[in-house]
Amino acid sequence: MSSKNNPTRDRILKSCQTLLETKGASDVRMSDIAKRAGISRQALYLHFPNRAELLIATTRYLDEIHGIGKVVDDQIFTAEGVARLEGFIDVWCNYIPKIYGVGKALMAIKDVDEEARVAWDDRMSAVRDLCDRTIQSLIEHDMLLPDLNAKEATDLLWTLVSVRNWEHLTQECGWSQVQYLKHMHRSALKLFTVESWDIERV
Amino acid sequence: MSSKNNPTRDRILKSCQTLLETKGASDVRMSDIAKRAGISRQALYLHFPNRAELLIATTRYLDEIHGIGKVVDDQIFTAEGVARLEGFIDVWCNYIPKIYGVGKALMAIKDVDEEARVAWDDRMSAVRDLCDRTIQSLIEHDMLLPDLNAKEATDLLWTLVSVRNWEHLTQECGWSQVQYLKHMHRSALKLFTVESWDIERV
DNA sequence: TCAATAACTTGACACCGTGTCAAGTTGACA
DNA sequence: TGTCAACTTGACACGGTGTCAAGTTATTGA
Secondary structure, three states, X not given: OOOXXXXXXXXXXXXXXXXXXXXXXXXXXXXXXXXXXXOOHHHHHHHOOOHHHHHHHHHHHHHHHHOHHHHHHHHHHHOOHHHHHHHHHHHHHHHHHHHHHHHHHHHHHOOOOHHHHHHHHHHHHHHHHHHHHHHHHHHHOOOEOOOOOHHHHHHHHHHHOOHHHHHHHHHXXXXXXXXXXXXXXXXXXXXXXXXXXXHHHO | OOOOOOHHHHHHXXXXXXXXXXXXXXHOOHHHHHHHHOOOHHHHHHHOOOHHXXXXXXXXXXXXXXXXXXXXXHHHHHOOHHHHHHHHHHHHHHHHHXXXXXXXXXXXXXXXXXXXXXXXXXXXXXXXXHHHHHHHXXXXXOOEOXXXXXXXXXXXXXXXXXXXXXXXXXXXXXXOHHHHHHHHHHHHHHHHEOOHHHXXXX
16 A cells, blocks of 8 residues: 555554544644554654654655545546536545645644645645646636636635635534535635626627 | 833733744744843743743734724724625735734644633634624625525635635735735625626616 | 574653743832 | 842753664574
């Protein structure tokens, strides 16, 4: 399953993942992870040089498990225009809850750990790329509202579907995942796309 | 200026504020603040029991300086309907950059410090109240889009103008404050309000 | 069968930032 | 002159990260 075939390493990553999902990101200590993986705290450092690298490896591990890259490619290369926008929102917004635990931990230390910052920003810029391609597809099909340029539209879409907004709506506001998803679709359509009556009008 | 007339206390709060604005929130230590205020680190603890309380006091200090309460009341009680929505966005979104420094620090420790969490959530729920009253005013004037209920609209508006979204757009995306403000207005109108042609249509 | 090696263990320790404690200084005021 | 508040210096405990040294255990291959 994991790229390096190393059972202990995998057990560590799995432990890290589940702890981050269950406990709040901030009170998952190296010793907690070690205990859950059934090894000594020091043995962690035989596999990962520090906490940041362990968290980063955990996100990659999650990507592998869920095969996100494949799903994204399928979505991106099949649909066009509004359908691609809808597809992108479905795929990404349903992926957020799966990475939220480790994402929160990485976001928390990214202010203090340069390496973690780079790792997280790198992943988020991959999401921005998806936003960019989605907006491009809207433009190509004359479905982007004319008062938006590509850069602004991309930034706005990126912000709309940010992990922070998912966190805010589902954790603070108590929204369900389907409710969240419904409104991401609605908001994206309202903010970015030319509505049907507009087309008929022209 | 400050409620308690205590020059040293004020100097501490001012030092804390400027340090949080200039340096990144996370590497402002108690010793840094003390040094800048020209007192010993231990003297801080004569005025504030811990870091969290100091940060909380700093936000209150900022509120006093900027007289935010007064401005908000003026806005809220004069305008109605869409004008109130516009006014709310102007006032709040222009206030965010002033509190961002200390806000970021509070958000960072709110995962780990219960008291800080309560303080920050309390402030943010005050913002939610403003959102709520704004949406109510839209409803009263039949300007809220019919596919939204009050609770969802309030949550969405609250999310739209969250500090995190300001951070994302201005810090990550490099937007200017006026650009940010322009799009908050645009987005709010698109997401919440019945457009003029709709009214004519009915 | 023995030796080397990898993977792990135990235990100690340095570092950093927070918060606490005790004892001493300074200046104002009564 | 004495008292009190505000402050100082210096020491220390705590918790979490990361490091280091020395010892154990199981596998493997000459």
